[in-house]
Amino acid sequence: MLEAPGPDETLDSIGTAGVRVLQRRSGYRFTLDAVLLAGFAASEGAGEGPVLELGAGSGVVAFLLARQLGRGPIDALELQPxxxxxxxRGVALNGLEGRVRPLLGDLREARTLLSPGAYTLVVSNPPFRRSGGGVRSPDEERALSKEELACDAAAVVAAARHALAPGGGVSLVYPAARLTExxxxxxxxxxxxxxxRLVHARVGSPATRFLVHSLRDSDRGLKVHPPLIVHGAGPGGYAPEVAALMDPPRSERHTPPG
Incomplete structure (x- = not known):
């Protein structure tokens, strides 16, 4: 029998394929950014070959890519034990043994942890906030997940460069204010x-995030997609494109693995 959530944990469902994620009630919890990144990476990245997630957290992006979006195998690298x-535990809960491989390690040590050029796609939803850029959370897990205390954008890019095969791609999500950097x-x-692709909360509002997909050693020009609008008249108050990633129609709901 699969392990139930602990007293300080929740078991949450996300996406259209019954993905389940264990999270701390009082710790860092995934946001919509992870869902948007998974959808973007699947649409832009090559359709086959091994995938690497840098800073996998509780596994939202990896699980969505493997179970909902048909990608894999996936190595999911996470720093915090x-x-x-x-x-x-989430790999087992989602029946993804053999498709998602959890790795414990520091992405800043990618050259010793990961084989060079082993992946066709790298994805990362890294800490967004520069170190010292705001009030630090007293919760260490939340602080490491939100603030660049253990890695920064340069480290994420360097790890992706090392891990990617020639012509492979990396997909990232960051605050819009860090686009140029x-x-x-x-x-x-x-x-x-x-x-x-720039992400906007609503039509007419400023961009809050951007999604970017880059190719190793292949400069084929930049495609700027139409804005991605999060909120609208679709199910759950989301715009239709986002709602399609979040929750299946009632007639198509999957029974989670047990």
Whole structure:
């Protein structure tokens, strides 16, 4: 019998394929950014080959890619031992043994942890906030997940560059205010931006996030997609495109694995 959530944990469902995620009630909890990144990476990345997630957390992106979006196998690298332990349990809860492999380690040590050029796709929903850029959470897990205390954007880009096969792609999500910085880091590492999409909460509102997909050593020009609008008249108050990633129609709901 699969392990139930602990007293300080929740078991949450996400996506159209019955993905379940273990999270701490009082710790860092996944956001819509993870769902948007998974959908974007699946649409922009090559359709076959091994995938790497840098900073996998509880496994939302990896599980969505493997179970809902048909990608894999996936190596999911996570730094924090307690978070990695929930990731391991989540693999079993979702029946993804053999498709998602949890790895415990620091992405800043990618050259010793990961084989060079082993992946066709790398994805990351990394810490967004620069170190010292705001009030630090007293919860260490939340602080490491939200603030660049254990890695920064340059480290994420360097790890992706090491892990990607020639012509492979990396998909990232970051705050819109860091667009110039991140595109510059990618280009300097010869990870040439291929697709860019700005994320807006509502029509007419400023962009809050951007999604970018870059190719290793392949400068094929940049496609700027139409804006991605999050909220609208679709199910759950989401715009139809986002709602389609979040929840299946009632007639098509999957029974979670037990």
């Amino acid at each position: 307690a978070v990695h332990a929930r990731l391991v 991140v595109l510059g880091l990618l280009t300097a590492a010869r990870l040439f931006p291929r697709a860019l």
